[in-house]
Amino acid sequence: MTKKRPQTSAVPGRLERPRLYVQLADHIARFIEAQGLSPGDRLPPERLLAAELGVSRASLSRALVALEVQGKVEVQHGNGAVVLAPTLEDEKPALSSLWAERDPADLARAREAVMSGLARSAAAHPDRSLRLALLDADGSPVRFSDTWPCVRRLSGPSLLAELDDLLAEVAPVDESQFVAHRLVALARAVVVGDEEAAASACAGLFRL
Structure with missing residues (x-):
């Protein structure tokens, strides 16, 4: 007689994927590096940048805020995002x-x-x-x-x-x-x- 395996309610957890704004922030950071942008250079206007990236302006805004927290850009209302100098932590x-x-x-x-x-x-x-x-x-x-x-x-x-x-x-x-x-x-x-x-x-x- 075959014994039945004990039932369990445990299930594998859902795979966590990086949120869109996190991926977007990483993408923009790589863009800044690839383009050789210097401290003080401005990123394209948010409306244009969102259109080029194929994302909503809300997602783009969250990504820029994340980059601002990391010290990579400064978001200036009305003037867009400005590239900041890298910190020692970046280097x-x-x-x-x-x-x-x-x-x-x-x-x-x-x-x-x-x-x-x-x-x-x-x-x-x-x-x-x-x-x-x-x-x-x-x-x-x-x-x-x-x-x-x-x-x-x-x-x-x-x-x-x-x-x-x-x-x-x-x-x-x-x-x-x-x-x-x-x-x-x-x-x-x-x-x-x-x-x-x-x-x-x-x-x-x-x-x-």
Whole structure:
């Protein structure tokens, strides 16, 4: 006698396809690159662009908004969409490939320079109460992973911060006793607003 297989109500989930505006945004991004459009160049008017692409203006508008969120274009009402300069995040694959060919010591020196600039900016932050967040109850930082994010927040968004994000992947800071000693100097310099001392402390985080 053949046993019946137990019935189940489970069914395979539906295949998810990218929404039209997502596909459209990718298509327009590739068009910008293929045409070699520069920052400040304008895309064709929405009505013309929608007709050429064979889509509704509503779908095109959503695609342009998606590109604006990605920082690729700026939608100016009445003037259409303007191409923006690429960000470092856009160039990340190319930079990663380039850095893979560089001497690790060179990358470490580059990150030291970037970190020194960020530390200097953090020490210049006008709110001392925020700078005090760098120190533990005993007056010293615990580890790099706690201290450096605070320095980054104090320094604010900048090109240096973007560079630090990218360089951190190829030139990470070692959690050694030597680094812990340098972090004490860094944190205390930032707390008292000593920009030069803060920058100098970062210059010693890598033992090259």
